[in-house]
Amino acid sequence: MSGWGKYIVAALLVAVVTHIVAIFAVPNVLMNVALQRLGGGHYNAWHLGDRVTAASRTIVRPSPDFAYSACPYDLATGPVRIHVAPWNDYWSLSLYANNSDNFYVLDDREARDGADILLIRGGSPPPDHPTATVVESPSARGIALIRRLAPTPDAYAGAAHVAPNDICASAAR
Amino acid sequence: MLRQILAWIVAIAAGLALGGASAWAALTVGVSGFSAHYGAWSLNRAAGSTAAGPYTRAIIARYGLLELSSREALYFNLERDEHGQPLSESCIYDLAGRDLATRWWSVTLYARDSYLARNDDHAASVDSSRVSAGDDGLWRARISSVQGNSVNWLSSRNARRGFSLTLRVYNPQRDFAPSEDALPKLTTVSCASPS
Numbered sequence: 001m002s003g004w005g006k007y008i009v010a011a012l013l014v015a016v017v018t019h020i021v022a023i024f025a026v027p028n029v030l031m032n033v034a035l036q037r038l039g040g041g042h043y044n045a046w047h048l049g050d051r052v053t054a055a056s057r058t059i060v061r062p063s064p065d066f067a068y069s070a071c072p073y074d075l076a077t078g079p080v081r082i083h084v085a086p087w088n089d090y091w092s093l094s095l096y097a098n099n100s101d102n103f104y105v106l107d108d109r110e111a112r113d114g115a116d117i118l119l120i121r122g123g124s125p126p127p128d129h130p131t132a133t134v135v136e137s138p139s140a141r142g143i144a145l146i147r148r149l150a151p152t153p154d155a156y157a158g159a160a161h162v163a164p165n166d167i168c169a170s171a172a173r
Numbered sequence: 174m175l176r177q178i179l180a181w182i183v184a185i186a187a188g189l190a191l192g193g194a195s196a197w198a199a200l201t202v203g204v205s206g207f208s209a210h211y212g213a214w215s216l217n218r219a220a221g222s223t224a225a226g227p228y229t230r231a232i233i234a235r236y237g238l239l240e241l242s243s244r245e246a247l248y249f250n251l252e253r254d255e256h257g258q259p260l261s262e263s264c265i266y267d268l269a270g271r272d273l274a275t276r277w278w279s280v281t282l283y284a285r286d287s288y289l290a291r292n293d294d295h296a297a298s299v300d301s302s303r304v305s306a307g308d309d310g311l312w313r314a315r316i317s318s319v320q321g322n323s324v325n326w327l328s329s330r331n332a333r334r335g336f337s338l339t340l341r342v343y344n345p346q347r348d349f350a351p352s353e354d355a356l357p358k359l360t361t362v363s364c365a366s367p368s
Contacts, residue, residue, distance in 0.1 A: 018192025
């Protein structure tokens with residue numbers, strides 16, 4: 001190959017690699033941003049979001065009809081226990097891996113009295129006598145999110161009253 | 174020698190620019206190619222799914238991070254009116270639909286930046302718990318920058334041009350089948366003339 005050909009081929013190769021890297025990197029980069037915004041660098045603790053308003057700029061396309069609680073989790077030191085207190089309307093617990101995949105969902109139809117989850121790293125051995133549903137996370141870090149349907153200020157206040165009973169904490173001994 | 178070095182630098186820079194631009198284009202211009210369409214509404218069933226491909230995952234991360242998988246909820250988006258024009262604050266729209274075969278639904282208005290429009294009207298959404306059908310079996314909502322005499326109002330004040338609507342369908346029933354007829358219909362009532 002001579003002349004400009006090798007430069008054009010090189011440019012196209014760099015373009016293809018850049019394109020692929022960018023497409024694969026976007027979810028992880030945005031999830032890392034979300035981890036920082038939702039937890040401020042703190043892990044394994046619930047953070048109840050303010051009622052969604054026009055000023056809410058944490059996560060794109062938030063719904064003003066939900067009370068959101070987020071727990072950025074980190075399984076580096078061991079399993080994390082997640083408890084969701086029941087709510088008198090729709091609620092769900094959803095777990096997201098660091099590539100943004102929603103790998104687990106539980107809602108009030110399946111767990112009317114709330115939920116107890118023991119979150120472990122995928123591939124690690126489960127505890128001998130688990131007292132909660134064991135869920136494997138594909139990644140060491142991710143986000144647990146509770147949605148409680150609360151379309152009115154009064155309903156949001158009720159959800160905010162319940163939220164302190166939620167637990168997201170390291171279960172490592 | 175210097176010329177060769179410069180040529181390599183230009184080639185690599187051009188490659189980086191081309192690769193970045195094509196990725197950006199795939200995540201913006203190419204969004205509709207990864208969705209199913211029901212009239213003006215679009216739906217990406219792979220949202221949140223562990224089976225999502227890299228493009229779907231990247232698009233969802235950009236426009237709907239932390240969305241639920243389709244097992245739990247469906248997210249329909251509408252960005253253009255019945256004439257194919259971008260939604261605009263200068264227009265008044267009527268949104269009408271029948272009750273959906275689902276446990277709960279809502280329609281939320283987002284500005285072009287994918288956040289709620291910057292106004293203090295507290296009218297960013299309507300949901301199934303707050304609207305009721307009329308004698309014709311249809312619920313109606315008005316999309317406009319001022320409420321006027323509308324009961325169910327989605328405020329587009331400060332949403333400018335290019336805003337969008339998201340229809341959330343939670344716990345859809347087994348027989349929920351999205352179609353152009355089943356989903357709410359948007360009709361342009363009027364648009365202010367450009368001054």
